[in-house]
Amino acid sequence: MKAAVATGIEDVDNHIHVKEDWPKPTLATAIDSKTGKLVSELKDAHLIVRVLACAIAPGDCRLFRGKTDMAQLPKYGRPYVLGSDICGIVMEVDDKNSYFQVGDKIIARFAEPQPVGMCAEYSCVKTEFSEKCPSSIPAIHACTLPSSAAAAKNVAEGFVSKGDRVLLLGASGGVGTFLSQYIKLQGASFLAATTTQAKLAESLGVDRIIDYRTENWWELESEFQGKPFDKVIDLVNGENWTRGARSGTKVLPKKVPYVQLIPGVGTEINMTGLGIGSFLGSMLGRKLVSKCHPSCPKWEIPQGLDLPPGHLKKVLGDVESGKVRVILDSAGPFQFTSAGVRAAMRLQQSKHAHGKVVIEIAKDE
Ligand SMILES: NC(=O)c1ccc[n+]([C@@H]2O[C@H](COP(=O)([O-])OP(=O)(O)OC[C@H]3O[C@@H](n4cnc5c(N)ncnc54)[C@H](OP(=O)(O)O)[C@@H]3O)[C@@H](O)[C@H]2O)c1
Structure with missing residues (x-):
């Protein structure tokens, strides 16, 4: 064949x-x-x-x-x-x-x-x-659908509640295009997202597009102070955590749940030589900082690829009924x-x- x-x-x-x-x-x-x-x-x-x-x-x-x-x-x-x-x-x-x-x-x-x-x-x-x-x-x-849409549905249904204000980091990739839609389907009242694809993100329901090439979300303190995010979902990693979440920015309320689908688009995993130690060390370090530092978000890792009974059937139903579009x-x-x-x-x-x-x-x- x-x-x-x-x-x-x-x-x-x-x-x-x-x-x-x-x-x-x-x-x-x-x-x-x-x-x-x-x-x-x-x-x-x-x-x-x-x-x-x-x-x-x-x-x-x-x-x-x-x-x-x-x-x-x-x-x-x-x-x-x-x-x-x-x-x-x-x-x-x-x-x-x-x-x-x-x-x-x-x-x-x-x-x-x-x-x-x-x-x-x-x-x-x-x-x-x-x-x-x-x-x-x-x-x-x-x-x-079997990985990307299923993971997006798992994350949205696991972490987003009706009325939430959500910050999504990385809205335009394979998972992000499904996740933007699932976050809105969960009843989020406001969705801000980082992307270079303004038109696409708008069509998926994103309310505030943050072009990460020209704006750092963690510097938008005057725009978001007093309008706290209830959840942050990160598909990218990298400086979103190091310069953003960990920096004590006023954009995020203290201990806001920061949900990271690992490893993230911006992370290359290296399991050769000392690489595995450094990856596991950075994850452990993040867990500790997140737990102990008073202004650091509460870091969570979802089980994106879990398939609870009937999950794929429901994802297919979402697409068949037109609730969710495939991009x-x-x-x-x-x-x-x-x-x-x-x-x-x-x-x-x-x-x-x-x-x-x-x-x-x-x-x-
Ligand atoms: N743990 C799990 O269960 C699980 C399940 C599924 C996926 N994942 C992981 O989730 C991550 C996302 O997967 P994916 O399939 O969506 O990846 P993908 O399709 O490769 O993502 C590409 C997107 O990332 C965006 N991007 C790149 N750099 C960015 C930045 N600095 N800020 C914002 N957006 C940026 C790009 O948007 P622009 O062109 O606009 O920059 C592009 O649209 C990957 O690491 C994947 O391995 C984990």
């Missing part, structure tokens, strides 16, 4: 290839990325899916950078098939499953923490990370060719995708 394969690290042009002769998985031959065992030997149920569309995310770039192998590289190593979320048609069901049937249109997500195996004509997925997809949602939209970066959907997949990865690596980055694998008829 055709598959987008990562043969090495970092260099998109030399190490990403759409190969024509990659082995097609079946339930008898597919290998689990975490254990390296045949999926048929595992307790959980799997499906073989003919893929229609595949979405990528920062996790795909993290693995391709080669500094997170300790956690993310599949047991069988490189080369691996890249891609993390799909929409497709079920071709094979295993006998541990009683819900999915051959011919169902579904969405499915990778098994955390290994974003692999999806950008191919056929893929093997776990039923626990899959859901039936209404035929009215096009595959190029549906494939964006694709206008450079896509990308073609399922070496040039197309490389362009998609370059855009995701740029950290300036506006909406989701999607590769169309086959026509959705």
